[in-house]
Amino acid sequence: MLDFSLVTDFLPFMVKASWITLKLTLFSTIFGLILGLFVALMKISKVKIIRLIADFYLWIIRGTPMLVQLFLIYYGLPQVGIELSPMVAAVIALGINSAAYIAEIYRGGIMSISKGQIEAAESLGMSYFLQMRKVILPQALRISLPALGNQAIMMLKDSSLASLVTVSELLMVSQRYAASNYAFIEFYLVAAGFYLVMTTFFTFILNRVERRMSVSDM
């Protein structure tokens, strides 16, 4: 019935595809973390128009399916002369998407810093930028870390959507071999196993980082 020996021949290729999945996740997460920070800072800006721009961004990104965004970027943009490689298109789509959620995580972290911290920083003559850099963000990031970790794990799973724009990541490759060998259960089960190993590894790393961060302070 089930014949996993089929899969073993293709394992090296699946490992390689997993590496692409990891790269995709890593790049998108970094992009999302940076863009999310800007969006969060815009959201708490004192200037109304800047806040509105951030709201508009969040409204669009959270209100439409990621797959539609991905298709627009990969299939739609060439129509206006912007051609992106599948990988770049996927990183952008995953990044702008997670940035919307990451921004809210950061914002929650920033809001949870007590007013006294800001007043102390202010009374020491720190500019807004310096307060953010030295006092507020370092604390907010620590507070946000567990939620950011979840977001990274979601990203790892969402990266499978990139298979639909021909990125040869884990799901795409598994799909190909599954079809050509007519062994769907075997290949998809192994793919699921690969994903599970990666998310477990992520969780493990995150737990370690969280524990280290919490030893020192607060």
Place this chain on the structure above:
Amino acid sequence: MKNIDNPIHKNLQEIMIEMVDVHKSFGELEVLKGIDITIKKGEVVSLIGSSGSGKSTLLRCINHLEKITSGNITVDNIHLNDNKTNIAHIKREVGMVFQQFNLFPHMTVLENIMVAPIHVLKRNKLEVEKEALELLGKVGLLDKKDYYPKKLSGGQQQRVAIARALAMKPKLMLFDEPTSALDPELVGEVLTVMKQVASEGMTMVVVTHEMNFARDVADRVIFMVDGKIEEQGCPKKVLTNPKSSKLAAFLGLKNNLEKVVN
């Protein structure tokens, strides 16, 4: 040991803070209703009054943590209006110590003290470290320099907070109920440090409930009621023989209290 007897306080007629007809409202609520105060360089002033009298708000207006609604404040001859350069300048010159300490929890004691001189004043790190260690020695916490604030007692945290403010070499120090969040047995160590700072000639404005501090260290006591100055003067006079019946009641002076009741 009274500051008023300290030679450094005599003949210093230069003005550090001048407030003229200062008003402050939070929405509909008027918290300061026309305050006029002149504080000389080197003077130690205690602001007393019951909660809601506006004393903390008044203090916070001096370094622009609160923006006044109307009136004028001048600190060290710099006008505290909406000019951003002036405000930034004053914030560097005025040190503040808070009731809740507000140390930065993600930095060690030493980092807490060094962060502002290095990044705000852009001073040399080694010099700043040397001074920071001296300050820590002064507040008696040199051995705690690499600790994180949460490992320290409230009294120790407040002493670090004082050192942190002093590291900016301020011309004026504001204390907002610096001992109110402390367990009674820890109040003394903080007051000792404050007395030392006062004895070195620092201009200080202290919102406090510690009448002993007001009596022993302050050159002047200002008693506030309902957003106005009710009475002020030398602590010896004001605290033992107040003119105002409200101050007498606040101090819990027995015979005066009876006067109020009758």
